[in-house]
Amino acid sequence: MMNWDELEQTCLSCRKCGLADTRTHVVFGVGSRDAEVLFVGEGPGENEDLQGEPFVGRGGKLLDEMLTIIDLDRTKNIYIANIVKCRPPQNRDPLNTEQDACIGYLRNQVSLLRPKIIVCLGRIAAMKLIKEDFKITREHGQWFQKSGVWMTALYHPAALLRDPRRKPETFDDLKSIQAKIREVCDHTY
Numbered sequence: 001m002m003n004w005d006e007l008e009q010t011c012l013s014c015r016k017c018g019l020a021d022t023r024t025h026v027v028f029g030v031g032s033r034d035a036e037v038l039f040v041g042e043g044p045g046e047n048e049d050l051q052g053e054p055f056v057g058r059g060g061k062l063l064d065e066m067l068t069i070i071d072l073d074r075t076k077n078i079y080i081a082n083i084v085k086c087r088p089p090q091n092r093d094p095l096n097t098e099q100d101a102c103i104g105y106l107r108n109q110v111s112l113l114r115p116k117i118i119v120c121l122g123r124i125a126a127m128k129l130i131k132e133d134f135k136i137t138r139e140h141g142q143w144f145q146k147s148g149v150w151m152t153a154l155y156h157p158a159a160l161l162r163d164p165r166r167k168p169e170t171f172d173d174l175k176s177i178q179a180k181i182r183e184v185c186d187h188t189y
Contacts, residue, residue: 004033007108011085016101019086019094025052026086029109031079036185037072037177038115039063039080040106041156042124043094049087054080055121059157063121066157066170070178077188081109083128093124103128116184118149119177122156141173143180150180 002010012026027044030053047057055063055074064074072078084094084102094102110118120126126134130144130151136159144151154173155166181188 001108001111004112007105007112011105014085014102014105017086017098019084019088019098022089023086024049027052027054027082028085029079029081030054031074032077033079033113034187035077035079035113036116036188037078037119037181038110038113038117039078039119039121040125040129041080041082041121043082043084044087045091045158046087054082055157058161062157062160066154066174069171070174070181071189079109079113079115081106083125099128115149117177117180118151120151120153122153122159126153141169141176143176150184152177152180 008028011028014020014026025044027048041054044054045057045059047060048054054060067073067078074080083106084098085105086102088094088098118129120129123134123136126136126139130146130153134153136153136155140153140155142152152173154177155170160166160170
């Protein structure tokens with residue numbers, strides 16, 4: 001296992017898949033490196049690729065608002081990463097081969113963080129981390145435990161921008177995350 005600096009340097013120079021050919025920036029992750037709560041998206045979009053930080057466009061603004069509701073902040077008490085670290089062209093879903101090429105970096109981040117809670121943002125992340133047949137419309141907000149880590153999934157912020165009617169159930173999911181943090185974490189709040 002690499003330390004944070006080695007991992008980030010390795011990531012920044014990665015050429016394991018074709019996404020390296022079209023990226024502007026590798027989007028390594030952001031947040032507190034002793035966070036107990038890890039949020040994981042599927043991959044960077046256009047704004048993220050340009051700025052080198054996860055969730056910075058309209059979806060990122062919405063995510064920040066969602067985090068504020070439950071007293072979380074991307075710079076203080078959580079960490080945010082993605083399954084793939086480079087933007088898929090036209091923001092398409094990352095291919096399985098791309099996810100497989102990149103997942104080791106996320107696993108290394110998880111090993112360094114040792115989070116108590118992982119929140120998947122959207123279907124792709126939930127299918128990769130929770131279970132292959134994850135159904136976001138049915139299973140968002142449900143809790144799963146894997147290797148001693150509590151895991152749940154929220155609708156991806158971009159999906160909430162497309163369909164704001166899902167916001168009330170997402171609010172309930174956020175309150176469930178807040179309760180779980182209070183139950184299992186000791187320095188998030």
